[in-house]
Amino acid sequence: MRPLLASVRWFVRACFVVVLVMLGTTVLVRSAPGYLSDAREMDQHYAHAARDELAVVAAQSRSPLAMLRQELSSWFKGEGGESRQYGIPVIELIGPRLSVTGKLLCESLGLSWLGAIGAALLSSSVRRPRFLWQIPSTLLLAIPTAAMATLCLMMGFGGPVAVMVLCLAARDFKFLHAILRKSWLEPYVLHARGQGISTARILLTHVLPATGPQLGALASLSIVTALSALVPVEVIFNVPGLGQLAWNAALNRDLPVLLAATMIMAAAVVLAGATKFESEHWRRA
Protein backbone atom coordinates (compact mmCIF):
# COMPACT_ATOMS: atom_id res chain seq x y z
CA MET A 1 0.00 0.00 0.00
CA ARG A 2 2.82 2.38 0.93
CA PRO A 3 4.63 2.11 -2.44
CA LEU A 4 1.33 2.76 -4.21
CA LEU A 5 0.72 5.88 -2.11
CA ALA A 6 4.26 7.05 -2.77
CA SER A 7 3.75 6.54 -6.52
CA VAL A 8 0.47 8.47 -6.46
CA ARG A 9 2.12 11.27 -4.51
CA TRP A 10 5.01 11.35 -6.99
CA PHE A 11 2.58 11.41 -9.92
CA VAL A 12 0.58 14.30 -8.43
CA ARG A 13 3.77 16.20 -7.73
CA ALA A 14 5.02 15.54 -11.28
CA CYS A 15 1.73 16.86 -12.70
CA PHE A 16 2.03 19.96 -10.53
CA VAL A 17 5.55 20.53 -11.75
CA VAL A 18 4.49 20.23 -15.41
CA VAL A 19 1.62 22.68 -14.85
CA LEU A 20 3.99 25.05 -13.06
CA VAL A 21 6.44 24.78 -15.95
CA MET A 22 3.63 25.58 -18.37
CA LEU A 23 2.55 28.56 -16.29
CA GLY A 24 6.13 29.73 -15.76
CA THR A 25 7.14 29.50 -19.43
CA THR A 26 3.95 31.28 -20.52
CA VAL A 27 4.54 34.13 -18.07
CA LEU A 28 8.22 34.25 -19.01
CA VAL A 29 7.48 34.42 -22.72
CA ARG A 30 4.76 37.00 -22.19
CA SER A 31 7.01 39.15 -20.00
CA ALA A 32 9.92 39.03 -22.44
CA PRO A 33 10.39 42.47 -24.01
CA GLY A 34 9.00 42.55 -27.52
CA TYR A 35 6.82 39.46 -27.29
CA LEU A 36 3.88 41.33 -28.80
CA SER A 37 5.93 42.65 -31.72
CA ASP A 38 5.62 40.36 -34.71
CA ALA A 39 8.39 40.40 -37.34
CA ARG A 40 5.70 40.23 -40.04
CA GLU A 41 4.43 43.66 -38.96
CA MET A 42 7.68 45.14 -40.30
CA ASP A 43 7.38 43.33 -43.64
CA GLN A 44 6.37 45.73 -46.40
CA HIS A 45 4.82 42.86 -48.36
CA TYR A 46 1.94 42.75 -45.91
CA ALA A 47 -0.85 45.22 -46.52
CA HIS A 48 -2.04 47.56 -43.79
CA ALA A 49 -5.14 45.44 -43.25
CA ALA A 50 -3.04 42.30 -42.75
CA ARG A 51 -0.79 44.13 -40.31
CA ASP A 52 -3.82 45.35 -38.37
CA GLU A 53 -5.07 41.77 -38.19
CA LEU A 54 -1.69 40.65 -36.87
CA ALA A 55 -1.93 43.34 -34.20
CA VAL A 56 -5.40 42.05 -33.22
CA VAL A 57 -4.08 38.48 -32.94
CA ALA A 58 -1.15 39.72 -30.84
CA ALA A 59 -3.55 41.61 -28.57
CA GLN A 60 -5.32 38.32 -27.75
CA SER A 61 -2.21 37.22 -25.88
CA ARG A 62 -1.81 40.41 -23.88
CA SER A 63 -2.90 38.73 -20.68
CA PRO A 64 -0.74 35.80 -19.52
CA LEU A 65 -3.85 34.10 -18.14
CA ALA A 66 -5.64 34.31 -21.50
CA MET A 67 -2.49 32.99 -23.14
CA LEU A 68 -2.33 30.09 -20.74
CA ARG A 69 -6.02 29.30 -21.27
CA GLN A 70 -5.50 29.37 -25.03
CA GLU A 71 -2.45 27.13 -24.72
CA LEU A 72 -4.20 24.64 -22.43
CA SER A 73 -7.30 24.41 -24.62
CA SER A 74 -5.19 23.81 -27.73
CA TRP A 75 -3.32 21.02 -25.93
CA PHE A 76 -6.62 19.45 -24.88
CA LYS A 77 -7.71 19.58 -28.52
CA GLY A 78 -4.51 17.73 -29.39
CA GLU A 79 -3.05 20.56 -31.48
CA GLY A 80 -0.57 22.16 -29.10
CA GLY A 81 -1.21 25.60 -30.58
CA GLU A 82 -0.61 26.87 -34.09
CA SER A 83 2.80 27.56 -35.53
CA ARG A 84 3.24 31.25 -36.44
CA GLN A 85 5.80 30.32 -39.07
CA TYR A 86 4.05 27.45 -40.85
CA GLY A 87 0.41 28.05 -39.87
CA ILE A 88 -0.21 24.40 -38.96
CA PRO A 89 -0.85 22.70 -35.58
CA VAL A 90 2.36 22.42 -33.57
CA ILE A 91 1.76 18.74 -32.88
CA GLU A 92 2.08 18.00 -36.62
CA LEU A 93 5.52 19.58 -36.60
CA ILE A 94 6.68 17.90 -33.43
CA GLY A 95 5.37 14.36 -34.03
CA PRO A 96 7.82 13.17 -36.72
CA ARG A 97 10.76 14.86 -35.04
CA LEU A 98 10.25 13.17 -31.68
CA SER A 99 11.42 9.80 -32.98
CA VAL A 100 14.58 11.30 -34.49
CA THR A 101 15.44 13.08 -31.25
CA GLY A 102 14.49 10.05 -29.16
CA LYS A 103 16.82 7.79 -31.18
CA LEU A 104 19.70 10.26 -30.91
CA LEU A 105 19.15 10.63 -27.17
CA CYS A 106 18.91 6.90 -26.50
CA GLU A 107 22.04 6.10 -28.51
CA SER A 108 24.11 8.85 -26.95
CA LEU A 109 22.93 8.22 -23.40
CA GLY A 110 23.55 4.48 -23.68
CA LEU A 111 27.01 4.81 -25.21
CA SER A 112 28.11 7.61 -22.89
CA TRP A 113 27.07 5.68 -19.80
CA LEU A 114 28.85 2.58 -21.04
CA GLY A 115 32.04 4.53 -21.65
CA ALA A 116 31.83 6.60 -18.47
CA ILE A 117 31.11 3.62 -16.21
CA GLY A 118 33.91 1.59 -17.77
CA ALA A 119 36.43 4.41 -17.39
CA ALA A 120 35.22 5.30 -13.89
CA LEU A 121 35.46 1.69 -12.72
CA LEU A 122 39.02 1.47 -13.98
CA SER A 123 40.10 4.84 -12.60
CA SER A 124 38.42 4.47 -9.20
CA SER A 125 39.51 0.92 -8.41
CA VAL A 126 43.25 1.53 -8.71
CA ARG A 127 45.14 2.16 -5.48
CA ARG A 128 46.25 5.67 -6.35
CA PRO A 129 44.02 7.29 -8.95
CA ARG A 130 46.21 9.29 -11.28
CA PHE A 131 45.61 12.84 -12.32
CA LEU A 132 45.96 11.71 -15.95
CA TRP A 133 42.50 10.08 -15.80
CA GLN A 134 40.91 13.44 -15.15
CA ILE A 135 42.61 15.35 -18.00
CA PRO A 136 40.42 14.17 -20.92
CA SER A 137 37.16 14.78 -19.07
CA THR A 138 38.27 18.20 -17.78
CA LEU A 139 39.39 19.21 -21.27
CA LEU A 140 36.18 17.99 -22.89
CA LEU A 141 34.06 19.82 -20.31
CA ALA A 142 35.86 23.07 -21.12
CA ILE A 143 34.83 22.96 -24.77
CA PRO A 144 31.34 24.32 -25.48
CA THR A 145 29.13 21.77 -27.24
CA ALA A 146 28.63 24.08 -30.22
CA ALA A 147 32.40 24.47 -30.71
CA MET A 148 32.98 20.73 -30.38
CA ALA A 149 30.24 19.94 -32.89
CA THR A 150 31.53 22.54 -35.37
CA LEU A 151 35.11 21.31 -35.10
CA CYS A 152 34.02 17.67 -35.52
CA LEU A 153 31.95 18.59 -38.56
CA MET A 154 34.72 20.60 -40.18
CA MET A 155 37.36 17.95 -39.53
CA GLY A 156 35.06 15.16 -40.68
CA PHE A 157 35.44 13.35 -37.37
CA GLY A 158 32.41 11.67 -35.83
CA GLY A 159 28.77 12.63 -36.07
CA PRO A 160 26.04 13.92 -33.77
CA VAL A 161 26.09 10.78 -31.62
CA ALA A 162 29.87 11.02 -31.15
CA VAL A 163 29.69 14.66 -30.01
CA MET A 164 26.82 13.95 -27.62
CA VAL A 165 28.66 10.92 -26.24
CA LEU A 166 31.85 12.95 -25.66
CA CYS A 167 29.93 15.73 -23.87
CA LEU A 168 27.89 13.39 -21.71
CA ALA A 169 30.62 10.85 -20.97
CA ALA A 170 33.00 13.60 -19.79
CA ARG A 171 30.45 14.94 -17.30
CA ASP A 172 29.24 11.52 -16.16
CA PHE A 173 32.77 10.21 -15.74
CA LYS A 174 33.64 13.02 -13.34
CA PHE A 175 30.68 12.28 -11.07
CA LEU A 176 30.93 8.50 -11.43
CA HIS A 177 34.61 8.53 -10.54
CA ALA A 178 33.90 10.52 -7.36
CA ILE A 179 30.96 8.30 -6.35
CA LEU A 180 32.77 5.02 -7.00
CA ARG A 181 36.02 6.21 -5.43
CA LYS A 182 34.18 7.09 -2.23
CA SER A 183 32.53 3.69 -2.25
CA TRP A 184 35.84 1.86 -2.81
CA LEU A 185 37.30 3.62 0.23
CA GLU A 186 34.48 2.60 2.60
CA PRO A 187 35.93 0.69 5.60
CA TYR A 188 33.90 -2.47 4.92
CA VAL A 189 35.01 -2.53 1.28
CA LEU A 190 38.65 -2.06 2.32
CA HIS A 191 38.19 -4.87 4.82
CA ALA A 192 36.72 -7.14 2.13
CA ARG A 193 39.65 -6.33 -0.14
CA GLY A 194 42.02 -7.10 2.71
CA GLN A 195 40.33 -10.48 3.11
CA GLY A 196 41.27 -11.30 -0.47
CA ILE A 197 37.75 -11.27 -1.95
CA SER A 198 37.89 -10.78 -5.70
CA THR A 199 37.42 -7.28 -7.11
CA ALA A 200 34.53 -8.40 -9.33
CA ARG A 201 32.66 -9.84 -6.36
CA ILE A 202 33.21 -6.74 -4.22
CA LEU A 203 32.03 -4.62 -7.10
CA LEU A 204 28.85 -6.61 -7.65
CA THR A 205 27.89 -7.22 -4.04
CA HIS A 206 29.07 -4.05 -2.28
CA VAL A 207 30.12 -1.15 -4.48
CA LEU A 208 27.37 -1.08 -7.12
CA PRO A 209 24.41 -1.74 -4.76
CA ALA A 210 25.65 0.94 -2.36
CA THR A 211 25.94 3.53 -5.11
CA GLY A 212 22.63 2.59 -6.79
CA PRO A 213 20.54 5.60 -5.65
CA GLN A 214 23.31 8.04 -6.58
CA LEU A 215 23.69 6.42 -9.98
CA GLY A 216 19.93 6.79 -10.51
CA ALA A 217 20.09 10.50 -9.65
CA LEU A 218 23.07 10.91 -11.96
CA ALA A 219 21.19 9.16 -14.78
CA SER A 220 18.36 11.69 -14.55
CA LEU A 221 20.91 14.52 -14.46
CA SER A 222 22.53 13.24 -17.63
CA ILE A 223 19.15 13.32 -19.36
CA VAL A 224 18.90 17.04 -18.50
CA THR A 225 22.44 17.60 -19.80
CA ALA A 226 21.66 15.65 -22.97
CA LEU A 227 18.56 17.75 -23.63
CA SER A 228 20.60 20.95 -23.40
CA ALA A 229 23.37 19.59 -25.64
CA LEU A 230 20.78 18.45 -28.15
CA VAL A 231 20.11 21.88 -29.65
CA PRO A 232 23.63 22.84 -30.84
CA VAL A 233 24.33 19.27 -32.00
CA GLU A 234 21.14 18.96 -34.05
CA VAL A 235 21.54 22.44 -35.52
CA ILE A 236 25.17 22.04 -36.52
CA PHE A 237 24.81 18.50 -37.90
CA ASN A 238 21.48 19.34 -39.52
CA VAL A 239 19.58 16.57 -37.74
CA PRO A 240 15.82 17.08 -38.23
CA GLY A 241 14.94 16.69 -34.56
CA LEU A 242 13.18 18.62 -31.85
CA GLY A 243 16.26 20.71 -31.00
CA GLN A 244 16.60 21.92 -34.57
CA LEU A 245 12.88 22.71 -34.70
CA ALA A 246 13.14 24.73 -31.48
CA TRP A 247 16.18 26.64 -32.81
CA ASN A 248 14.40 27.37 -36.07
CA ALA A 249 11.38 28.55 -34.11
CA ALA A 250 13.60 30.78 -31.96
CA LEU A 251 15.16 32.40 -35.03
CA ASN A 252 11.76 32.96 -36.63
CA ARG A 253 10.11 34.01 -33.36
CA ASP A 254 7.64 31.14 -33.61
CA LEU A 255 6.88 31.13 -29.91
CA PRO A 256 4.03 28.56 -29.84
CA VAL A 257 6.43 25.94 -31.27
CA LEU A 258 9.17 26.96 -28.88
CA LEU A 259 6.78 26.85 -25.94
CA ALA A 260 5.56 23.38 -26.92
CA ALA A 261 9.11 22.06 -27.38
CA THR A 262 10.15 23.41 -23.96
CA MET A 263 7.14 21.84 -22.29
CA ILE A 264 7.79 18.46 -23.89
CA MET A 265 11.38 18.62 -22.71
CA ALA A 266 10.27 19.58 -19.19
CA ALA A 267 7.80 16.70 -19.12
CA ALA A 268 10.59 14.36 -20.25
CA VAL A 269 12.79 15.53 -17.39
CA VAL A 270 9.96 15.13 -14.88
CA LEU A 271 9.22 11.65 -16.15
CA ALA A 272 12.87 10.76 -15.99
CA GLY A 273 12.51 11.28 -12.27
CA ALA A 274 14.84 14.23 -11.94
CA THR A 275 12.49 16.25 -9.82
CA LYS A 276 11.63 13.25 -7.70
CA PHE A 277 15.26 12.81 -6.80
CA GLU A 278 15.61 16.52 -6.15
CA SER A 279 12.63 16.59 -3.83
CA GLU A 280 13.88 13.52 -2.01
CA HIS A 281 17.13 15.35 -1.57
CA TRP A 282 15.36 18.38 -0.15
CA ARG A 283 13.17 16.34 2.14
CA ARG A 284 16.11 14.51 3.60
CA ALA A 285 17.99 17.77 4.14
Place this chain on the structure above:
Amino acid sequence: MRQSLSLVLLLALIISAGAVLFRPGSSYVHQDRDALFAQASPVHPAGTDGMGRDRLVRVSAALLLSLAGATIASALSTAAAAAVGILSASSPGVIGSLTLLVCDAFLALPWMFLLMMVRSAIPLTTSPLASAVITFLVLAALGWPACARAVYRGTRQLRHSDWMLYAAASGLKSNQIVRALAPNLLPLLLPQFLVSLPAFIIAEANLGALGLGIAEPLPSWGGMLAELGNSATLLETRWVYLPVALLVLVLLLLEAITAEAQR
Protein backbone atom coordinates in the same frame (compact mmCIF):
# COMPACT_ATOMS: atom_id res chain seq x y z
CA MET B 1 49.05 26.13 -5.04
CA ARG B 2 47.14 25.13 -8.18
CA GLN B 3 44.41 27.63 -7.34
CA SER B 4 46.89 30.46 -6.81
CA LEU B 5 48.66 29.68 -10.06
CA SER B 6 45.35 29.56 -11.95
CA LEU B 7 44.25 32.82 -10.36
CA VAL B 8 47.52 34.53 -11.32
CA LEU B 9 47.25 33.22 -14.90
CA LEU B 10 43.65 34.37 -15.17
CA LEU B 11 44.53 37.82 -13.83
CA ALA B 12 47.43 38.00 -16.30
CA LEU B 13 45.03 37.16 -19.12
CA ILE B 14 42.57 39.82 -17.97
CA ILE B 15 45.28 42.48 -17.68
CA SER B 16 46.69 41.57 -21.12
CA ALA B 17 43.21 41.70 -22.64
CA GLY B 18 42.62 45.09 -21.01
CA ALA B 19 45.94 46.38 -22.31
CA VAL B 20 45.13 45.23 -25.85
CA LEU B 21 41.60 46.62 -25.78
CA PHE B 22 42.33 49.97 -24.18
CA ARG B 23 45.58 50.83 -25.96
CA PRO B 24 45.25 54.05 -27.96
CA GLY B 25 43.77 53.57 -31.41
CA SER B 26 42.37 50.07 -30.88
CA SER B 27 38.70 49.47 -31.50
CA TYR B 28 36.75 46.25 -31.83
CA VAL B 29 34.49 47.75 -34.49
CA HIS B 30 37.17 49.39 -36.66
CA GLN B 31 37.27 47.79 -40.11
CA ASP B 32 40.44 47.63 -42.17
CA ARG B 33 38.85 47.16 -45.59
CA ASP B 34 42.24 46.54 -47.22
CA ALA B 35 43.03 43.63 -44.95
CA LEU B 36 40.17 41.14 -45.00
CA PHE B 37 41.20 37.75 -43.55
CA ALA B 38 44.71 39.14 -43.14
CA GLN B 39 47.43 36.94 -41.70
CA ALA B 40 49.34 37.92 -38.55
CA SER B 41 51.32 41.14 -38.98
CA PRO B 42 52.76 43.86 -36.73
CA VAL B 43 49.55 45.88 -37.25
CA HIS B 44 47.21 42.96 -36.61
CA PRO B 45 49.12 40.45 -34.42
CA ALA B 46 46.40 37.76 -34.77
CA GLY B 47 45.18 38.79 -38.23
CA THR B 48 41.74 40.10 -39.10
CA ASP B 49 38.31 38.57 -39.60
CA GLY B 50 36.14 38.63 -42.72
CA MET B 51 35.22 42.26 -42.10
CA GLY B 52 38.80 43.40 -41.57
CA ARG B 53 38.41 43.78 -37.80
CA ASP B 54 41.43 43.08 -35.61
CA ARG B 55 41.01 39.57 -34.21
CA LEU B 56 43.17 40.11 -31.13
CA VAL B 57 41.22 43.19 -30.07
CA ARG B 58 37.92 41.39 -30.58
CA VAL B 59 39.04 38.31 -28.65
CA SER B 60 40.26 40.55 -25.80
CA ALA B 61 36.94 42.39 -25.73
CA ALA B 62 35.02 39.10 -25.78
CA LEU B 63 37.09 37.77 -22.89
CA LEU B 64 36.49 40.85 -20.75
CA LEU B 65 32.81 41.09 -21.66
CA SER B 66 32.14 37.43 -21.04
CA LEU B 67 34.00 37.38 -17.71
CA ALA B 68 32.35 40.59 -16.51
CA GLY B 69 28.89 39.45 -17.60
CA ALA B 70 29.30 35.98 -16.10
CA THR B 71 30.61 37.45 -12.82
CA ILE B 72 27.66 39.83 -12.48
CA ALA B 73 25.16 37.12 -13.48
CA SER B 74 26.74 34.68 -11.06
CA ALA B 75 26.67 37.22 -8.22
CA LEU B 76 23.00 37.98 -8.89
CA SER B 77 22.10 34.32 -9.15
CA THR B 78 23.97 33.43 -5.94
CA ALA B 79 22.34 36.34 -4.08
CA ALA B 80 18.89 35.25 -5.28
CA ALA B 81 19.62 31.65 -4.32
CA ALA B 82 20.80 32.72 -0.87
CA ALA B 83 17.67 34.78 -0.31
CA VAL B 84 15.31 32.01 -1.49
CA GLY B 85 17.23 29.25 0.34
CA ILE B 86 17.35 31.11 3.67
CA LEU B 87 13.74 32.26 3.45
CA SER B 88 12.38 28.82 2.56
CA ALA B 89 14.40 27.14 5.30
CA SER B 90 13.32 29.73 7.88
CA SER B 91 9.65 29.97 6.90
CA PRO B 92 6.75 27.65 7.90
CA GLY B 93 6.41 24.25 6.21
CA VAL B 94 3.81 25.23 3.59
CA ILE B 95 5.83 28.15 2.23
CA GLY B 96 8.96 26.02 2.25
CA SER B 97 7.17 23.25 0.29
CA LEU B 98 5.82 25.74 -2.24
CA THR B 99 9.28 27.17 -2.75
CA LEU B 100 10.54 23.63 -3.27
CA LEU B 101 7.92 23.06 -5.91
CA VAL B 102 8.90 26.23 -7.79
CA CYS B 103 12.55 25.22 -7.64
CA ASP B 104 11.64 21.74 -8.91
CA ALA B 105 9.81 23.34 -11.82
CA PHE B 106 12.88 25.43 -12.68
CA LEU B 107 15.13 22.38 -12.39
CA ALA B 108 12.86 20.48 -14.77
CA LEU B 109 13.41 23.05 -17.51
CA PRO B 110 16.31 22.43 -19.87
CA TRP B 111 18.34 25.65 -19.84
CA MET B 112 19.03 25.82 -23.54
CA PHE B 113 15.37 25.69 -24.52
CA LEU B 114 14.35 28.34 -22.02
CA LEU B 115 17.26 30.59 -22.97
CA MET B 116 16.34 30.31 -26.63
CA MET B 117 12.74 31.08 -25.83
CA VAL B 118 13.50 34.26 -23.92
CA ARG B 119 16.22 35.43 -26.31
CA SER B 120 13.97 34.92 -29.32
CA ALA B 121 11.29 37.12 -27.78
CA ILE B 122 13.61 40.12 -27.58
CA PRO B 123 12.85 42.84 -30.15
CA LEU B 124 14.89 42.80 -33.34
CA THR B 125 15.85 46.43 -32.75
CA THR B 126 17.56 45.72 -29.41
CA SER B 127 20.99 47.34 -29.23
CA PRO B 128 24.06 45.06 -28.94
CA LEU B 129 24.78 46.25 -25.39
CA ALA B 130 21.17 45.64 -24.33
CA SER B 131 21.31 42.16 -25.91
CA ALA B 132 24.42 41.39 -23.81
CA VAL B 133 22.76 42.67 -20.63
CA ILE B 134 19.58 40.70 -21.34
CA THR B 135 21.52 37.50 -22.13
CA PHE B 136 23.40 37.59 -18.84
CA LEU B 137 20.32 38.65 -16.85
CA VAL B 138 18.41 35.69 -18.28
CA LEU B 139 21.29 33.41 -17.31
CA ALA B 140 21.16 34.82 -13.77
CA ALA B 141 17.39 34.39 -13.63
CA LEU B 142 17.66 30.73 -14.62
CA GLY B 143 20.73 29.77 -12.60
CA TRP B 144 19.52 30.22 -9.03
CA PRO B 145 17.39 27.08 -8.26
CA ALA B 146 20.25 24.56 -8.12
CA CYS B 147 22.18 26.85 -5.81
CA ALA B 148 19.05 27.61 -3.74
CA ARG B 149 18.72 23.89 -3.02
CA ALA B 150 22.24 23.77 -1.58
CA VAL B 151 21.63 26.92 0.49
CA TYR B 152 18.35 25.46 1.79
CA ARG B 153 20.14 22.31 2.89
CA GLY B 154 22.96 24.27 4.51
CA THR B 155 20.56 26.59 6.32
CA ARG B 156 18.50 23.67 7.62
CA GLN B 157 21.65 22.02 8.94
CA LEU B 158 22.76 25.23 10.62
CA ARG B 159 19.35 25.86 12.12
CA HIS B 160 19.49 22.48 13.82
CA SER B 161 23.02 22.95 15.11
CA ASP B 162 23.61 23.27 18.85
CA TRP B 163 24.67 26.90 18.84
CA MET B 164 21.65 27.89 16.77
CA LEU B 165 19.24 26.04 19.06
CA TYR B 166 20.92 27.77 21.99
CA ALA B 167 20.53 31.12 20.24
CA ALA B 168 16.83 30.45 19.59
CA ALA B 169 16.29 29.31 23.18
CA SER B 170 17.97 32.51 24.39
CA GLY B 171 15.22 34.51 22.71
CA LEU B 172 16.93 35.76 19.55
CA LYS B 173 14.45 37.15 17.02
CA SER B 174 14.10 35.65 13.52
CA ASN B 175 15.94 38.52 11.84
CA GLN B 176 18.77 38.22 14.37
CA ILE B 177 18.99 34.48 13.66
CA VAL B 178 19.14 35.11 9.91
CA ARG B 179 21.86 37.71 10.49
CA ALA B 180 23.84 35.16 12.48
CA LEU B 181 23.24 32.50 9.82
CA ALA B 182 24.30 34.49 6.77
CA PRO B 183 28.08 34.67 7.45
CA ASN B 184 28.12 30.92 8.14
CA LEU B 185 26.73 30.25 4.67
CA LEU B 186 29.60 32.04 2.93
CA PRO B 187 31.74 28.87 2.61
CA LEU B 188 28.76 27.36 0.77
CA LEU B 189 27.97 30.38 -1.38
CA LEU B 190 31.50 31.03 -2.64
CA PRO B 191 31.86 27.64 -4.43
CA GLN B 192 28.34 28.06 -5.83
CA PHE B 193 29.33 31.46 -7.20
CA LEU B 194 32.50 30.03 -8.72
CA VAL B 195 30.70 27.01 -10.21
CA SER B 196 28.23 29.30 -11.97
CA LEU B 197 30.98 31.31 -13.69
CA PRO B 198 32.13 28.69 -16.24
CA ALA B 199 28.55 27.43 -16.63
CA PHE B 200 27.36 30.90 -17.65
CA ILE B 201 30.32 31.46 -19.98
CA ILE B 202 29.64 28.14 -21.75
CA ALA B 203 25.90 28.86 -21.96
CA GLU B 204 26.58 32.27 -23.54
CA ALA B 205 29.05 30.73 -25.99
CA ASN B 206 26.57 28.02 -27.03
CA LEU B 207 23.77 30.52 -27.39
CA GLY B 208 25.96 32.90 -29.41
CA ALA B 209 27.15 30.12 -31.70
CA LEU B 210 23.51 29.47 -32.55
CA GLY B 211 23.01 33.15 -33.43
CA LEU B 212 20.91 33.91 -30.36
CA GLY B 213 23.49 35.47 -28.08
CA ILE B 214 25.09 38.89 -27.96
CA ALA B 215 24.37 40.87 -31.11
CA GLU B 216 27.06 42.13 -33.51
CA PRO B 217 29.20 44.22 -33.60
CA LEU B 218 29.78 43.55 -29.88
CA PRO B 219 32.33 40.71 -29.74
CA SER B 220 31.38 37.53 -27.89
CA TRP B 221 32.73 33.99 -27.65
CA GLY B 222 29.60 32.67 -29.30
CA GLY B 223 29.81 35.05 -32.24
CA MET B 224 33.43 34.11 -32.85
CA LEU B 225 32.74 30.39 -32.49
CA ALA B 226 30.14 30.77 -35.23
CA GLU B 227 33.03 31.73 -37.54
CA LEU B 228 34.27 28.13 -37.29
CA GLY B 229 31.23 27.01 -39.24
CA ASN B 230 32.57 28.59 -42.40
CA SER B 231 35.01 26.20 -44.09
CA ALA B 232 36.33 29.00 -46.32
CA THR B 233 37.39 30.94 -43.21
CA LEU B 234 39.17 27.88 -41.82
CA LEU B 235 41.19 27.57 -45.01
CA GLU B 236 42.09 31.29 -45.02
CA THR B 237 43.71 31.49 -41.62
CA ARG B 238 44.56 29.35 -38.60
CA TRP B 239 44.04 32.35 -36.29
CA VAL B 240 40.32 31.59 -36.44
CA TYR B 241 41.01 28.95 -33.75
CA LEU B 242 42.33 31.60 -31.33
CA PRO B 243 38.94 32.29 -29.66
CA VAL B 244 38.30 28.57 -29.03
CA ALA B 245 41.80 28.07 -27.63
CA LEU B 246 41.49 31.09 -25.34
CA LEU B 247 38.00 30.13 -24.24
CA VAL B 248 39.15 26.61 -23.34
CA LEU B 249 42.09 28.09 -21.42
CA VAL B 250 39.84 30.47 -19.46
CA LEU B 251 37.42 27.65 -18.65
CA LEU B 252 40.23 25.35 -17.54
CA LEU B 253 41.61 28.06 -15.25
CA LEU B 254 38.15 28.69 -13.79
CA GLU B 255 37.67 24.95 -13.36
CA ALA B 256 40.96 24.70 -11.43
CA ILE B 257 39.95 27.62 -9.17
CA THR B 258 36.49 26.14 -8.60
CA ALA B 259 37.75 22.63 -7.88
CA GLU B 260 40.12 23.94 -5.26
CA ALA B 261 37.42 26.12 -3.66
CA GLN B 262 35.00 23.19 -3.54
CA ARG B 263 37.59 21.03 -1.82
